[in-house]
Amino acid sequence: MARFDGGKLKGLGLLLVLGLLPACAALVGTQPLAPDLRRGQELYNRYCLGCHGGPTGGSMLDYPPRHNASGHTWHHPDCQLKEIIKNGGDEMTAMMRRMMAPADAPKMPAFKDTLSDADIEALLAFIKSWWTEDQRRHQAQVTRAQCPQQGG
Numbered sequence: 001m002a003r004f005d006g007g008k009l010k011g012l013g014l015l016l017v018l019g020l021l022p023a024c025a026a027l028v029g030t031q032p033l034a035p036d037l038r039r040g041q042e043l044y045n046r047y048c049l050g051c052h053g054g055p056t057g058g059s060m061l062d063y064p065p066r067h068n069a070s071g072h073t074w075h076h077p078d079c080q081l082k083e084i085i086k087n088g089g090d091e092m093t094a095m096m097r098r099m100m101a102p103a104d105a106p107k108m109p110a111f112k113d114t115l116s117d118a119d120i121e122a123l124l125a126f127i128k129s130w131w132t133e134d135q136r137r138h139q140a141q142v143t144r145a146q147c148p149q150q151g152g
Contacts, residue, residue, distance in 0.1 A: 033129075040126025043119055051106050055130045063100040064108065067127045074135040078124060079147035085120050086112040 033041060044067075051064045058066030067073045073081065083090050088110035089097075097105070115123070128136055 033126075036122050037126050037129055039119070040122035040124070040129075043115065043123045044126050047111065047114070048123070051108075061100065063096065063102070063105055065096075068130040069132055069135060073127060074131050074139045075142070077139070077143040077146040079143070079149075081124060082117075082120055084108065085115065085123070086110060 032038070048067070052067050052071075053062075055068050056070070058068065058070045060066075060070070060072045062071065065071050065073060080090065080092070084093055088108045093108060097107070111120075128139070131139070
């Protein structure tokens with residue numbers, strides 16, 4: 001009669017589990033972020049999350065606006081988003097604040113002395129990762145039309 005070798009079976013089971021982990025991670029969307037998105041995520045979590053919220057929830061009418069697919073950030077061109085981040089707003093954001101903001105709503109700070117152009121690019125890349133493909137396509141078209149010096 002053959003003897004059962006539990007050690008070999010455990011080793012085989014461990015190899016099977018380790019071999020399946022990457023496939024399972026892909027199925028649930030837990031792949032690590034690319035370096036530029038990871039930098040954007042770090043910046044977003046530090047400077048934006050407290051007021052603008054995370055990747056889900058909210059609506060287009062929230063103030064401060066959500067930057068995820070439920071919000072309206074994807075309606076604005078990159079040049080306008082960069083201006084808002086650098087200078088704490090523009091005429092459009094001032095108008096939206098007057099119309100929508102509760103009295104105790106935080107005011108967008110200027111980050112021109114805190115974030116570099118590369119930081120802002122990484123931040124926007126991370127925010128765009130929350131949008132649907134159609135939203136990214138629309139926003140790229142708006143950027144090309146309204147920010148020709150950027151080339152899209």
